[in-house]
Amino acid sequence: MAGRELDAVVVAEINVDVVVSGLTGMPVFGAERLVEQVTLTAGSSGVLTASGLAALGLRVGVCGLVGDDPFGRYMLAHLERLGIDRSGVLVDPAQRTGARVLLSTPRDRAILTFPGSMARLTLEDIRFDVVARARHLHLSSYFLQTALRPAVPDLLARAHRLGLTTSADTGHDPAEQWQTGTLLDHLDVFLPNAVEAEALTGAASVAAALEQLAGRVPTVAIKRGADGALAARGGRRVDLPASPVQVRDTTGAGDAFDAGFLAGWLGGADLADCLRRGNACGALTAAQVGGTGGFDLASVNALLGGGAEGRVTD
Ligand SMILES: Nc1ncnc2c1ncn2[C@@H]1O[C@H](COP(=O)(O)OP(=O)(O)OP(=O)(O)O)[C@@H](O)[C@H]1O
Ligand SMILES: [Mg+2]
DSSP, X not given: OTTOSEEEEEEOOOEEEEEEEEESSOOOTTOOOOEEEEEEEEOOHHHHXXXXXXXXXXXXXXXEEEESSXXXXXXXXXXXXXXXXXXXXXXXXXXXXXXXXXXXXXXXXXXEEEOGGGGTOOGGGOOHHHHTTEEEEEEEOTTTOTTTGGGHHHXXXXXXXXXXXXXXXXXXXXXXXXXXXXXXXXXXXXXXXHHHHHHHHOXXXXXXXXXXXXXXXXXXXXXXXXXXXXXXXXXXXXXXXXOOOOOSOOTTHHHHHHHHHHHHHHTTOOHHHHHHHHHHHHHHHHTSSSSSSSOOHHHHHHHHHTOOOOEEEX
């Protein structure tokens, strides 16, 4: 496997984020309001995780679907700029690239999502020649990839047959149904946040959710925002606080955590080190505005130099 060209391929829902910030009041139909700024940025949990893996020095590819439109070209240029292999990204003139509009106030955020190409990727669109070049497959936003969802067990089983390991971050289920079928049975690593872990298991606490998930997936890490993260592998449990940073914007912190954790896991690090790396990438992303560009290997190592106190039990 060491001879494979790519460390990881991410099967991603691809979309741009249009961030509207500095609102002076709530939008009102029939009226016009001025805002401080409108910014176009790379969206997509999967692309942000791929970007984080690339920032940590891993060789990464993305499989996904975009339209032949300005948003699609923006996302392809983003991947190109970060040196991410984009040969698995299909450009289909019949599709329109997914987009989110984020209305951001200092207190809260409202999101308007146009699923577009995010919800149109199918198993037939996946370039298995690209997948076969990687050691690991990460699946993002299971609930947003509605056309791919029924075939996800097939996708992951095929990846395993090709010799890859697998991971997923489901993200939130907008329908609040939280049905994952046999997804978990095909994963080597599972990376939900606390809300998702509790919703998926029906457990009353994060610790109980971790136990349930650990019964089905060999390695599980649960993200807990400003409270850090906890993880399980075999009989081992690790619970670590967040890395101390001045928080500015938590967009993409979860996707950055995934990148840090997976980079450690793929590098053979022990569970506590994987979790520390996830926390550091999440914190460095939360310390800046926007979902990418917050860290590289040097800044993660510098932050970890300080050491994080936590609980490790075998
Ligand atoms: N305020 C914070 N201070 C320090 N670290 C943070 C903070 N918020 C998030 N992090 C780090 O980022 C990780 C992931 O954040 P979070 O739990 O918000 O994930 P998420 O809900 O999946 O996020 P996303 O909205 O990106 O999907 C946390 O486990 C933590 O390590
Ligand atoms: Mg998340």
